[in-house]
Amino acid sequence: DAKTTQPNSMESNEEEPVHLPCNHSTISGTDYIHWYRQLPSQGPEYVIHGLTSNVNNRMASLAIAEDRKSSTLILHRATLRDAAVYYCILKEEGAQKLVFGQGTRLTINP
Amino acid sequence: NAGVMQNPRHLVRRRGQEARLRCSPVKGHSHVYWYRQLPEEGLKFMVYLQKENIIDESGMPKERFSAEFPKEGPSILRIQQVVRGDSAAYFCASSPYRENYGYTFGSGTRLTVV
Numbered sequence: 651d652a653k654t655t656q657p658n659s660m661e662s663n664e665e666e667p668v669h670l671p672c673n674h675s676t677i678s679g680t681d682y683i684h685w686y687r688q689l690p691s692q693g694p695e696y697v698i699h700g701l702t703s704n705v706n707n708r709m710a711s712l713a714i715a716e717d718r719k720s721s722t723l724i725l726h727r728a729t730l731r732d733a734a735v736y737y738c739i740l741k742e743e744g745a746q747k748l749v750f751g752q753g754t755r756l757t758i759n760p
Numbered sequence: 761n762a763g764v765m766q767n768p769r770h771l772v773r774r775r776g777q778e779a780r781l782r783c784s785p786v787k788g789h790s791h792v793y794w795y796r797q798l799p800e801e802g803l804k805f806m807v808y809l810q811k812e813n814i815i816d817e818s819g820m821p822k823e824r825f826s827a828e829f830p831k832e833g834p835s836i837l838r839i840q841q842v843v844r845g846d847s848a849a850y851f852c853a854s855s856p857y858r859e860n861y862g863y864t865f866g867s868g869t870r871l872t873v874v
Contacts, residue, residue, distance in 0.1 A: 693866050
């Protein structure tokens with residue numbers, strides 16, 4: 651499985667945008683970029699995924715670099731409920747499982 | 761539409777006992793995945809099942825652990841003769857098919873071996 655690199659931790663303030671980076675320089679053409687988050691004492695929660703184009707949904711936006719070697723998860727207006735560990739995962743098309751790394755622990759200050 | 765249901769939420773077992781963890785996938789989902797999260801560690805894939813079939817068990821310990829997903833009823837992760845090192849959170853996820861789609865995870869079962 652191709653590897654992703656994320657900062658161990660990030661901190662932001664409530665009601666401000668948050669940009670969570672992810673590097674995946676060995677990404678292959680069939681790898682989708684998935685983001686999940688895990689709130690304290692809960693299971694992971696799907697956030698968003700994309701292949702080449704930027705993606706938006708009600709939770710977040712995903713900005714994918716033109717060479718696909720990096721991506722950024724954007725939370726447009728962070729709330730305290732967004733404090734979680736965010737995982738950037740590469741998943742090959744048709745692959746069966748998600749391979750989680752260590753993720754980024756996001757802290758939101760009131 | 762209920763999400764993935766796991767029970768029990770918390771399970772305490774003495775060393776040497778059996779632990780049985782249950783997972784009911786989202787209605788209509790035929791693919792189930794089990795993950796384990798040791799304290800202060802990341803999630804590790806254990807096994808991937810479809811109805812009545814184990815598709816990928818590359819993450820399962822070779823001994824004491826087994827999983828099933830019968831035609832009727834929930835998926836079961838069984839741990840025989842538990843040891844302290846089995847203490848962890850066990851998460852189940854389901855998906856409707858193998859193609860790229862967001863997986864739905866349950867809230868997990870927290871197993872404590874005393």
